[in-house]
Amino acid sequence: MPVALEIVSPERLLLSRDVDMVVVPGTDGDLGILPGHAMLVTSLRGGLVDIYEGNRVTDRFFVTGGFAEVTESRCSVLADEIIRQADIDVSEAQAKLLEAKAAFDAADVHDADAYREASDKLISAQAMVDSATV
Structure with missing residues (x-):
């Protein structure tokens, strides 16, 4: 059962797809989001959002801050600014x-x-x- 991930910047929807896990840079530490995660809303600090498929990171984005909203089956990252790590x-x-x-x-x-x-x-x-x- 995957997690439906959406990454949104102020300008546009950057990514919307199912992933096995996503790790977000919460203000109190990194959070690994898996299917069945408890519902929460957290602010984000500057850092990397790691997207996992299987046991490997398939994409990395840098966010300057923002919020993440998590439910049992979905994670929405609302980023202040975002850029692919490679860029x-x-x-x-x-x-x-x-x-x-x-x-x-x-x-x-x-x-x-x-x-x-x-x-x-x-x-x-x-x-x-x-x-x-x-």
């Missing part, structure tokens, strides 16, 4: 990391929302660089 440009990712570090260093620690946003962008940018070299 990550390492130099562009490193430039984004430098930009995110500068923004984080300049963030006002007394403005909790601005500081959290800068922190999230820094974590996502570092994850993108790390993902490009996996």
Whole structure:
């Protein structure tokens, strides 16, 4: 029994197919979604979405954040931004990391929302660089 997976970006539906398992980068850790999984909604951190067919990863996507909604038979990934891992440009990712570090260093620690946003962008940018070299 497969899991019906949908990956959606703000622009379009990127993927809709049955898979054996999907692993998403939840904010509290990676989540492996198999058929029969408990229902949940989780926010996503920057990281890789791994799609399994059989015992091997068949596709990998990098997400900057978003949400995943899981039922017993379906997983919907609603990504803020998404790119195939193979399409990550390492130099562009490193430039984004430098930009995110500068923004984080300049963030006002007394403005909790601005500081959290800068922190999230820094974590996502570092994850993108790390993902490009996996």
